[in-house]
Amino acid sequence: MSTVGKLRTYFSIRELIQFVSELSRFHRIQGTKELIEASNYIRDTASDAGFDVVIHEFSYSSMPPYLPDITGWWxxxxxxxxxxxxxxxxxxxxxxxxxxxxxxxxxxxxxxxxxxxxxxxxxxxxxxxxxxxxxxxxxxxxxxxxxxxxxxxxxxxxxxxxxxxxxxxxxxxxxxxxxxxxxxxxxxxxxxxxxxxxxxxxxxxxxxxxxxxxDEPPPARVIEVKIGDGYREVHVVAHYCHPAGTVNDNVSGSAGLLEAVLALDRAIRDGVIKLSSLGHPISAVWVPEYYGSFPLVLKKLNEGIEIAGAINLDMIGEKQSLTNSTLQLVRAPIKLLSNLEALAYYNLVSAIPSVPSFSSPSRLPKVRFAVVNYEVGSDHDAYITLGRPALMINQWPDKYYHSNLDRIDKFSPELASSISLAAISTAVEYSILDKSNRTHLKGLAEKYVRFVSGLDLLNVYHDTRLVRAREEIYNKLNSDGKGGATCSYRPAIVLKRHGLVITRSVRAYASTDTYLKFKLMLRRHRWLRTALNLLILNAYLHRKVPLKDAKLDLIGELGCDISDNVLDTL
Structure with missing residues (x-):
């Protein structure tokens, strides 16, 4: 039986609905006391189940420089x-x-x-x-x-x-x-x-x-539950902030992760999953969006802890018939393609509800599903900008997104449970296989590379320049799925400070003309935020990147052309 199948026996949909209902009571706005109260609920639920819960607290007043400080509010x-x-x-x-x-x-x-x-x-x-x-x-x-x-x-x-x-x-x-x-x-x-x-x-x-x-906001509190020992962690992360009464963004991910961790613990206690078989610890992490994930990743890396990869659960519980959304596996950038991503795809496709096809042994997903190239917008960005493979499972678009109508009536417990089980099962299998059977893991990753590279090249087949750009990125992939060799050319782009580009931060340190030009560009093309993160990642991995190479890499990742004028502004 698959790991998803084993854990499904221990996953309580009744508890999941209870967690969703209770977490959504809190007005979970960053910088408020109620966000702390929501974190207490997650902490207490995990503690009552017998976990040793680790609390990380970060000050909103002294965040990394690319995250503007936030005042306290009620x-x-x-x-x-x-x-x-x-x-x-x-x-x-x-x-x-x-x-x-x-x-x-x-x-x-x-x-x-x-x-x-x-x-x-x-x-x-x-x-x-x-x-x-x-x-x-x-x-x-x-x-x-x-x-x-x-x-x-x-x-x-x-x-x-x-x-x-x-x-x-x-x-x-x-x-x-x-x-x-x-x-x-x-x-x-x-x-x-x-x-x-x-x-x-x-x-x-x-x-x-x-x-x-x-006078001083409550801290940005991160709740961590770690299963297993060691210094090479696999993270499953969900942000627990946003207004009271709203559910899919992102009580669905937070509650789903909480129940998935409890299911894994029950399976370990029953001997169905052997704790000794885990090669790396699995860290379930609940964060305030960005203001918890970025400081946490920095803290871990500064402490010498290696992060093998991360799965971000964000808006996983959509009732698609109402929200008009599509379940998406949002990949890491091509240069961070990983064994973890390959496993996540396999488990997600296996876990989501399906029906028999018309006249073949194949099965068809009952939900809309797509594999999507990397895009910014949630806590997977914290890992990616620091060169760690991370993917996001979410649903988009959602006609009720960020509104009071994102209520529990739009929530599908069945789909949320399948996605949560796929995520935690991926972390378990990666931890086991990376210790005991790397050959199997490598073989799975190689098949996945052939699959996604074929999709990527077919999607830009109309433009030979884009095809060449994408082929160049795939040709640089190492056999273990990590990025290519360090660039040795004379630099045109040099990373002076890691992080994320946020419009409010640009307003603080750029000239007025640059800021206004930048803001207008983002208003016209929201995807330029993703382009910025890809530039930052490229500079982080290679330290020094010629402008010509940076542009070729960028259009390969994005699958579209980008003008020199726009690139200069970015």
């Missing part, structure tokens, strides 16, 4: 109501925790609504409340300086009735600008308000936010 209530031309409650914290924008200042407001689409259109003076879909921090600051009473946000994508989850997340130096309340409403209500304004009607809203800032 919120108790908030609401916004339409007063004219008719009365209607637009949103309330009681019914939707996303009503109050994360880290909004407190305050009361009542006045005329002015619709301003983006920061370039903010007038010098504003009398009233601004309605906008520009969610940038720059927009907030401009509206504050223009004298508005409050700002109401809506989102142009997703379900029109959803109230979006948005955040300001000011650093300490931003606090002088935090002067007006920020709330969120649905796109359908925003469009109705805009229509009234365009027809010449006066629109008036009133509302309030009860919140505040603290």
């Amino acid at each position: 919120v108790r209530d908030g609401a916004v109501e339409l007063v004219k031309p008719f009365r209607k409650v637009l949103s309330s914290f009681t019914n939707a925790s996303t009503t109050v924008v994360a880290h909004s200042p407190p305050g009361e407001f009542e006045g005329k609504v002015l619709y301003i689409s983006d920061e370039s259109k903010v007038p010098d003076s504003v009398d009233g409340i601004v309605l906008t879909h520009d969610t940038s921090f720059d927009m907030y600051v401009k509206v504050v300086r223009a004298g508005a009473q409050a700002i109401m946000y809506f989102r142009t994508e997703g379900d029109p009735s959803g109230i979006p989850y948005l955040g300001l997340f000011p650093s300490r130096r931003d606090l002088p600008n935090m002067k007006i309340p920020a709330v969120a409403i649905s796109r359908s209500d925003a469009q109705e308000i805009i229509r009234c304004i365009e027809e010449g009607e006066e629109v008036v809203v009133k509302g309030f936010v009860k919140s505040g800032y603290t």
